[in-house]
Amino acid sequence: MRSPLPQINDKPEHAEIIARLPNEWTAWPQDSGSSNAMARTSVNTPGKTLKKSKLAWPKRPVVFISDPHADATAFEASLIAAGVATQRKTGLGKLKLTKSGRKTEIIIGGDCLDKGPSNLALLRSVKQLYRLKARVTLLAGNHDLRLIMGLLALARKKDIGNQHFFVRMGKKVVPLFKEVFEQYLADTKWDKKIPDEDTCRDILFPNDKWFEAFPYHAAGQLTAEGIDREVRKMRSKVQSFENHCLAAGLSLRHVYAASLMCQKLFLHKKGEFAWFFRKMKLVEKRGSFLFLHAGLDDTMGELLLKSGIKYANKAFHRNLKHRDLFGFYYSSIANTFRTKYRDADLPLTERGVKAIHKAGIHVVVQGHVNRQQGQRVTVKKGLIHVEADITLDEHSRRSEGLDSYGIGATLINKRQGLIGISCDYPTAKVMKPQALRQIYG
Template sequence: MTASGFIPKVREHKFHEAVLARLPKEWEPWPDDDTSVNSDEALSAFLKRSTKGSFSWPKQPIVFLSDPHADAEAFEASLIAAGVIKREGSNLCEYRLTKFGKKAEIVIGGDCLDKGPSNLSLLRSLAHLYRINADVTLLAGNHDLRFLMGLLVLERSKDMGSQHMFVRMGRKVVPLFREVFDQYLLNTHWQEGLPSEDECREALFPADDWFENFPFFAAGFLTAEGIDREMRKMESKIASFEDHCADAGMSLQQVYAAAMKCRSLFLKDSGEFNWFFQKMQLLKQRGSFLFLHAGLDDHMAALLSKRGVKHANRAFKRNLMTQHLFNFYYSPLANTFRTKYRKADLPLTPRGAKAVKKAGIHVLVHGHVNQHNGQRIALKNDLVHIEADITLDSHSRKNEGLEDYGVGVTLIDKKLGVVGLSSDYPKAKVFKPGRKGQLTGANQ
């Protein structure tokens, strides 16, 4: 049986043909192999939730696309795979919404920046999606927010909690600064009025006593494992950051100049990408599904149970440009786009999972943890997670032994169920409970 019920048949441009050729042509009920679930109980837990009377599907189809990581081709190819756009030319941003695209809600699961080959092109392609009036929700990712905090700390006093935030971005942000320098500053008088190389180093790097004082500052905010992890990360990043800049052909003066240009592009009202952080949300709830970048902890679970998603998003907005960057980045709010459920992260216990379900949330849909065989369903303390970061960007794929850029999305629809499309898995994975509680295919 083919997957014609949800694989788009679009032939308007050769790019479409190349995208469709990489997609699965058939579907199968969501498999229970190790690459598709994290435990034998994961699918049965999903089934149990989704057949309860309190469970509800989104009212309109949801297209979830997460972690494009600055790969604009992968981003647009995945939107084509979902059937929400038609590409009408050979260039990026030459696309329009399909009939399905006009009725679907597109949720971008965060991490638009870093790693990939085309940060600015990705942003412009996302801006075009807004321009053609697509129903888009942009969620906060840890890479996106680290970039914002790195920019904010440049013009603030060097408090102990945030002075490391610029270098903490690490090597993955260097290509973005290279792009900005080449597109906006190259062949200009960019050096005029700029601090010296040594002064730029002092502005970008934490003070010499940071390693000695940070553990005392962070005590009470971070777990002991979290402090140790942060110190190890910073030892590596401080030692290598300047070398990564040099490998990209950039002096620290050039990095500083590019960073200041980014402040203008992203933070000023007139900036080309001012909309990016303005539109960003922390969470999106549709029916019994909660969309976010990473995951939850007990504090956020209690907040959602007592105050709801709207309150959490308002709190996120109020804290986004806060003067207390440390307090924000290591808070339960930020754990939502940072956690991988490690010992260093704020914990999610069965008590937190129970509180989330009390808030009407039965399934978390997120990115952050990349997969190599399409989407995966995981059970964490009796809370169902759909892990939907399917490794789209060509930079990560090359490093991880995968070919070309990735293509794929997660579709959630009350008629089709949950459909995992990925160019890295031979069939579309489909989860839809039957009338009597059995798993069925999407076309049955």
Template structure:
């Protein structure tokens, strides 16, 4: 193992200052680094890492021109979000409260990528959004990528204003219990001390507006046939059966009636969808994918069709297509198509497939490595190989809600750094060393024992 302080060319944490606000964060971070392990918890771990080494040694493999800081799946935990930015050396606090921070010298030159899933679960949806807005105000180079939880909110809110059909009338309740903390925050902060119930429909009318009709379960399989895989249709029906049965009870457990949920949803429409709304920037700034060197950064993964789009038209086209479809009239075709599969897939049978052919097409387009969140890990980042395409799984379970449920302490701290000088660095409070991957041109990883 190697002490952080002894590192020169492979400095892991770029000059994190030892301010009192940072001491608790530093105490939870690893003090040593080690070459990226052949992690036995990974899928095809030995083949994945050896493939990464071989491909990274080729002249065609390119590293980002600027250091990339990838942080994903904060899930409404502002404390974890800011602690991870501090751990990466991007920000330093100038006060004890959220949003009281400035950019470091490294933060001013870093390419910061927020990999999606900023929302849901809790405990601080609105504070996290305000912290992200503060990062923009500091003129940081920030790219916000679309996550499935973020887009589920948008689809749910849009479904309330449109004439719904079997393809979209379930999209509000499909958000499920994980969105309820957001509605609770919105109700408490914006509505609780107002005449919120004026012009709000009755409880029964709100139920009808929010829930899919009974005929949806019979009609959806026919509506979706030929568009979603058979496994995907069955999964959707099963998921919605559970959610329609439990959604109202989860609302009640949070102290919210369906009228209050409806009122909070209407307020969310104002906050997120109106130009004057406090969070109108959120979906407007969102992108689907970002490419830096041979690395494609995104929330979840690729399928064959998306690989063809990127190969034939490029990243700018894919992001323009995402934007145009984001507010399209047909919510179903957007949410269940290849664009949305990019922030939803876990490579299950229910998902649109990535075959060896699709992986080959992506590599021909100069995409050697996918860096993504969406699949939460408990032992830091891991490298996997899916049909010949290298994936760095960088969701290290940041939010306190998920961590408590999964037996982990407190909020998470961690980030993935990609830099042509340092290589790829996986930093997590849940792994005893910083994982460092930097192949040499001589066929041996730098720092390997």
């Protein structure tokens, strides 16, 4: 039987990648279930079989790579591991597509930004795929959207709903500001029009009245648990954000100058990274598979049923551009890249799952939920989820006791089924098409 593992060119540039990847495959292991699942079942438990006509596979092969978190080395190694790219020579940005890569859709599942080691290098690695004319779909992640929300909040009139969004980005955005300052501002007269430290603090931070006023402002839009969680989170971030900046060698004047440069780089039409948010989508559907960053709720399920994928993606961009930031970030649209099905999140119930199934969606492929033992298939809220965030970035791996950068990808192919490859699991996980149909749908 032909191995389902991708073919990787055996060349010196690939030696380290090949050495760290599994060279054997096994049937997808049983899942112990999800603590948040409405219907708990292992992936090998016989149940209601999906009819063949209902489970449609993507027409072309898909490679899903999520949560690279500013680690270009991990991202490019994962493309090579998936068999869609090869290195022309040593170093970042030296990829070319393989024959398989030219036929495959590469879906980036969000969270390109934050953590490290380099946000700008990761963005340039993604951009090279567009230059190579790869079939790329870029999805919105919560860390990506935190940046644009913070930048837009600075550009708009300050109010109770938006004044916390800059500091809300937290310590994980500090490395980006440091990179931007060092690469674009350090050797310039950057401080000529930047106000003093206290004025910068007033511009960047929520005012003293925010903590009292926000719960009333958010009433009716957030759950009670969501409001409490947001206020607690902001108290912590307001107290620590400036210290994290100082630890990175940045004053608030540096940070404000870097944020203005980020506005030029990301938000202006001719900015170097203007393509990043412009190309971003909220969701994408291929066959019966829905690709997104985090998850769904009842409102989004019904929206997908009644209005479809194109409408959802258009609504994502129109709301981000025209709606007040508070209304956008705490809506069902933003819940799609933020939810972990907690009490504080907008709910997904049986009603929403029914609408999702009627929309022809039977499998959600997501990032956002960090996995240290490779990909997992589980049933959450009665809906099949493929959790594909396998801890790629070196920063997270170091804090979790994992070695080096991560390597791995999730492959979806109508002939071979679902394949999970991770340098942190001893074999590739393979679920044949028929096995996937056996999971409760």
